[in-house]
Amino acid sequence: MSIFVLSLFVFATSFYASCTNLTAYDVVQKYKLPRGILPEGVIDYKLNNKTGFFKVYFNNTCRFPIEEYKVKFQPIVSGFIKNGRISRLMGVSVKVLYFWLSIGEVTSDGQELELSVGAASEEFSLHRFATSPQCGCGFYCRELTFSS
Template sequence: MVSSLPIILLVLFLVVLSPSSGSPSAYDMLEEFGFPRGILPQGVKGYRLDPDGSFEVLLSGDCEFRVDGGGYLLKYRRKITGKVKSGQLKGLNGIRVKVLLFWFGIDEVLKSGTDLQFSVGPLSATFPSSNFGECPKCRCGSRCDTITTAFGATELVSDS
């Protein structure tokens, strides 16, 4: 019995450290901080959120889609990082927007009432939060169905 104790402790330790299927998704976490889930595209594989608000979101690959209404083209990298607190996403890396012929990094997103303010360097644009109720689907040609349904568990908290 004494020799099996280390094995039992190891199994218990691994169970406690493994992400549970009941963990909130990255989309749920966005809503907890006051943001609509549609500011992230479909297909989040997992995320990490540190106690200081630093985060990392992983997509299955780079993602590109056009935003209706403004005609902006958005590009999300496979890994998105930044810092979050209630109503604020700051220090964003991995999200770019094409305005006319130029690409700019989206640095921060602030929630103000029912609007979202997106900052690109010294410039900003404000849109109603209701524009982001649904998660956009990445443009991926004929492979879209395969890419958006083929997510497995990761070492991060899984959104599947």
């Protein structure tokens, strides 16, 4: 009987360890959102599995373009995540004309990604976010590399 208990303990410990080795990008995908909603450079994250509250940490502020917009991630980004949605998002903003506006919600219907700023929102093709943008050049880094 003690071998059974020991085996169960080893299994449970290894299962827990494998669950905690997820990256922030893995967690986002687990919640049916594309990894590209987070730029490269996440150094750590925290997630409360019961409430869905999360925090993502970067070394510095990260800015990059998405189509005709400029996006800015603060060193700490937080919000509540559930399948296909992040609500009460803090630390991410978009420049519209001359003003930086906070993105408060991100939703995905499986085909498009919608970023909401108050009552206004913009939809983007989900495939655009298959890879993570890089600070500075965003999704256009490869294009800049090949055209140089």
